[in-house]
Amino acid sequence: MLEKALSGSKLYWTWLIALLVVVGAGFGAYLVQYNKGLMITGMSRDVSWGFYIAQFTFLVGVAASAVMLVLPYYLHHYKTFGRITILGEFLAIASVIMCILFITVDLGKPSRILNVMIHPTPNSILFWDMIVLNGYLIINLVAGWVTLESERKNVPPPGWIKFVIYLSIPWAVSIHTVTAFLYAGLPGRGFWLTAIMAPRFLASAFAAGPAVLILLGYLVKKLTRFDAGREAFETLAKIVCYAIILHIFFFLLEVFTVAYSAIPSHTSHLQYLYFGLHGHSMLVPWVWTALACGLTAIVLLVNPRTRQNPTILPIACVLVFICTWIDKGMAMISGGFVPNPLHEITEYSPTGLELMITIGVYAAGMLVLTILYKVALGVKAEEEAV
Amino acid sequence: MGVDRRKFLKLAGVSAALGLGGTAGFQLLKPGSLDAAERMPTPYQMVFPSEQGNSDVTPNPERLKGRRWGMLIDMRKLTPAKAQAAIEACNYYHNVPKIPGKQEIKWIWTAPYPNVFPETENRWADPDIKNAQFITMCNHCNNPPCVRVCPTKATFQREDGVVMMDMHRCIGCRFCMAGCPYGSRSFNFRDPRPFIKKEYPLYPTRTKGVVEKCTFCTERLAVGKLPYCSEASGGAMVFGDVDDAGSELRQLLRKRYSIRRKPNLGTDPQVYYLV
Ligand code: SF4
Ligand code: SF4
Numbered sequence: 001m002l003e004k005a006l007s008g009s010k011l012y013w014t015w016l017i018a019l020l021v022v023v024g025a026g027f028g029a030y031l032v033q034y035n036k037g038l039m040i041t042g043m044s045r046d047v048s049w050g051f052y053i054a055q056f057t058f059l060v061g062v063a064a065s066a067v068m069l070v071l072p073y074y075l076h077h078y079k080t081f082g083r084i085t086i087l088g089e090f091l092a093i094a095s096v097i098m099c100i101l102f103i104t105v106d107l108g109k110p111s112r113i114l115n116v117m118i119h120p121t122p123n124s125i126l127f128w129d130m131i132v133l134n135g136y137l138i139i140n141l142v143a144g145w146v147t148l149e150s151e152r153k154n155v156p157p158p159g160w161i162k163f164v165i166y167l168s169i170p171w172a173v174s175i176h177t178v179t180a181f182l183y184a185g186l187p188g189r190g191f192w193l194t195a196i197m198a199p200r201f202l203a204s205a206f207a208a209g210p211a212v213l214i215l216l217g218y219l220v221k222k223l224t225r226f227d228a229g230r231e232a233f234e235t236l237a238k239i240v241c242y243a244i245i246l247h248i249f250f251f252l253l254e255v256f257t258v259a260y261s262a263i264p265s266h267t268s269h270l271q272y273l274y275f276g277l278h279g280h281s282m283l284v285p286w287v288w289t290a291l292a293c294g295l296t297a298i299v300l301l302v303n304p305r306t307r308q309n310p311t312i313l314p315i316a317c318v319l320v321f322i323c324t325w326i327d328k329g330m331a332m333i334s335g336g337f338v339p340n341p342l343h344e345i346t347e348y349s350p351t352g353l354e355l356m357i358t359i360g361v362y363a364a365g366m367l368v369l370t371i372l373y374k375v376a377l378g379v380k381a382e383e384e385a386v
Numbered sequence: 387m388g389v390d391r392r393k394f395l396k397l398a399g400v401s402a403a404l405g406l407g408g409t410a411g412f413q414l415l416k417p418g419s420l421d422a423a424e425r426m427p428t429p430y431q432m433v434f435p436s437e438q439g440n441s442d443v444t445p446n447p448e449r450l451k452g453r454r455w456g457m458l459i460d461m462r463k464l465t466p467a468k469a470q471a472a473i474e475a476c477n478y479y480h481n482v483p484k485i486p487g488k489q490e491i492k493w494i495w496t497a498p499y500p501n502v503f504p505e506t507e508n509r510w511a512d513p514d515i516k517n518a519q520f521i522t523m524c525n526h527c528n529n530p531p532c533v534r535v536c537p538t539k540a541t542f543q544r545e546d547g548v549v550m551m552d553m554h555r556c557i558g559c560r561f562c563m564a565g566c567p568y569g570s571r572s573f574n575f576r577d578p579r580p581f582i583k584k585e586y587p588l589y590p591t592r593t594k595g596v597v598e599k600c601t602f603c604t605e606r607l608a609v610g611k612l613p614y615c616s617e618a619s620g621g622a623m624v625f626g627d628v629d630d631a632g633s634e635l636r637q638l639l640r641k642r643y644s645i646r647r648k649p650n651l652g653t654d655p656q657v658y659y660l661v
Binding site: 037038039041045103106107108110113118119123125183187189264265340341342343 | 489537
C-alpha cells in the first residue's frame with residue numbers, strides 16, 4: 001500500500017522536500033546539541049525540563065484524541081465517522097512518533113536510552129510512559145493499517161482487529177493519564193500536585209486533537225477530492241466545544257482550590273504565570289492570550305450559527321489550538337518549576353537551537369503524517385472510483 | 387551488627403503489617419544476612435574504587451559502619467568561614483566544577499533561611515538564625531522521591547540510607563531533579579572538565595549529560611573517614627548514625643531543638659539543623 005505515497009502531484013513532492021529540508025536543519029541543530037550537551041538549550045538547574053518535554057506532553061494529547069473518533073464509530077456504530085476514523089488513527093501515529101522523538105532529544109545520554117528496558121523500574125512513571133506510548137503506537141499502526149488494507153481489497157476486516165480497536169480506547173486514555181502522572185505525583189511541586197491533572201490533560205487533549213483534525217479535514221478537502229462530510233465536521237466541532245469548556249472549567253477549579261486555600265507553595269506558581277512574581281513575568285502575556293483564545297473559542301463554538309459556519313469554524317479551531325498549546329506547550333512546565341523548591345526564580349525561554357530542534361521534530365511528524373494520509377486518501381479515492 | 391530484641395519485634399511487626407515479608411523481613415529475622423548483604427559491593431563501589439585504590443570486593447575493615455547515616459548542622463557554630471571551608475573541601479575533593487550561570491553544579495552551598503525553609507520561616511525568630519546563611523545539600527532522605535522516579539535505578543539508596551548516583555547508568559532524563567523537593571541535584575548541561583580549576587586525581591570527574599549531587603562521601607566512609615565537609619567544618623557539621631542512640635549526633639539531637647527541611651512532605655530528610 002505504501003507505493004501510494006510514491007506518486008503524487010508537484011505540490012505533494014515540493015511539500016515533502018520542504019519538510020525534509022526542515023528535518024535536516026533540525027537534525028543539524030541536534031548534532032550541535034549532541035556534541036555540546038543540553039547547554040545549548042535555555043534549560044537550567046531550576047527549570048530542568050523545557051520545550052521538548054512540553055511539546056511531548058502536548059502531543060500525547062493529540063495522539064490520545066483519536067479515541068474521540070474510534071469510540072463513537074466502533075462502540076456506538078456512529079457511521080458518520082467512517083470516512084475519517086483512519087485520519088484520526090494516522091494522526092495519532094504521527095503524534096506518538098513525535099512524542100518519542102521529543103523524549104529522545106531531551107535525554108542527556110541518548111545512547112543509553114535502552115537502559116530503561118535493560119533495568120525495568122516499575123516504580124518510575126517514566127517506565128510506564130514508555131510502555132503505554134510504544135503500545136499505543138503499535139496498536140494504532142496495526143488497527144489503521146489492517147482496516148485500510150481490507151478496505152482496499154474490499155473485504156471485511158479480520159475479526160481479531162476488533163479486539164485491537166477496542167483495546168485502543170482505554171489505551172488512549174492511559175497514555176495521557178500516565179503522562180499526567182509524570183508530574184502529578186511529585187512532592188514539593190505545588191503546581192503539579194493536583195489530582196485533577198489527568199482529567200485536565202484529557203479535556204485539553206480532546207479539544208486540541210479534534211480541532212487539529214477539523215483543520216486537517218479542511219485542508220484535505222481543499223487539496224484532494226476527499227470530503228469527510230458536513231456532519232462529521234459538525235460532530236467533531238461539538239466535541240471540541242464540550243472539551244474546551246471542560247478545559248476552562250477544570251482550570252477554574254484549580255484556581256479556586258489554589259487561591260482559596262492560599263497555601264503559598266501552591267499559589268505562587270499561578271501567581272507567577274498570571275500576574276508575575278517578584279518582578280518576573282515572562283509568561284504573563286502568553287497565558288492571558290491562551291485564556292482569551294479559549295473563551296472566544298467557546299463563544300464561537302457554543303453558538304450553532306457560528307459553529308456551523310465553514311469560515312468561522314476553522315478560526316475557532318485555531319483559537320482552541322493556540323489556547324491548549326500555550327497551556328501545555330509553554331505554561332505547564334515553567335509553571336511547575338518556577339519558583340524553584342528554594343523559592344528562587346529562574347525563568348525559562350527556549351534558545352534558537354532548541355527551537356530549531358523542536359521545529360525539526362514537528363516537521364518529521366508532518367512528514368510521517370503526509371505520507372500516511374497520502375496512502376489513506378489514495379485508497380479511499382481508488383475505492384470511490386470503482 | 388546486632389538488632390536488639392525490641393527493635394526486632396517492632397520492625398518485624400511493621401514489616402509484616404506492610405506485607406513486606408520477603409527480603410526485608412528476612413534480613414531483620416537474620417541479622418547476619420544483613421552483614422552478608424553489606425559485603426556485596428554496590429554498583430557504585432564497583433565503578434568507583436575507593437580513595438586508596440582497593441577495588442576488591444572485601445570491604446575495608448576500617449570502614450565506618452552505620453545503619454542510617456545522617457548529618458547535623460549546628461547553626462550556632464556554623465560561621466560563614468566554616469561554611470566556606472566545608473564547601474570548598476567538598477568541591478575540591480569531588481571535582482565539582484565551577485560553572486557560572488544558571489546551569490551550575492551545586493553539591494553543597496549556602497542559602498538564606500527563608501529559602502532553605504520556605505513557609506516555615508518565622509518573622510520574629512532570633513535574628514542570628516534569621517539572617518544566617520544555612521548550609522544546604524542532599525538530605526539523603528529516608529523516603530527519597532528521587533529514587534522513586536528514576537527510570538533506570540541510576541539513583542538508588544544503599545542499605546545505610548545514602549542516596550547514590552550511578553553516573554554510568556544515568557540517561558540524563560532529569561526526572562530526579564523534578565522529583566527532589568529540595569533542589570539538591572545538578573545536571574551536567576555541558577562537559578564539566580574544563581571548569582575544574584585544579585583536578586583532584588583520586589576522584590572521578592563526570593561527563594556531560596548526567597545528574598550529580600552530594601554522596602555523603604561514601605568513598606571516605608569506606609576507608610573509615612568522615613565526610614570532607616564535616617571534617618572541614620570545625621565541629622559545626624556532625625556526621626553520624628541516626629539509628630545509634632549512642633552516637634554524638636543523637637545526643638545532640640536529644641539535647642537541642644532541631645529542624646528539618648519540608649518535613650511535611652514525608653521524605654524524612656536526614657540532614658538536621660540545630661537552631
Ligand atoms: S534531598 Fe533530593 S536528591 Fe537528596 S535524597 Fe532527598 S529527594 Fe533525593
Ligand atoms: S557529605 Fe561529602 S559529598 Fe556531601 S556535601 Fe559533604 S563533602 Fe560534599
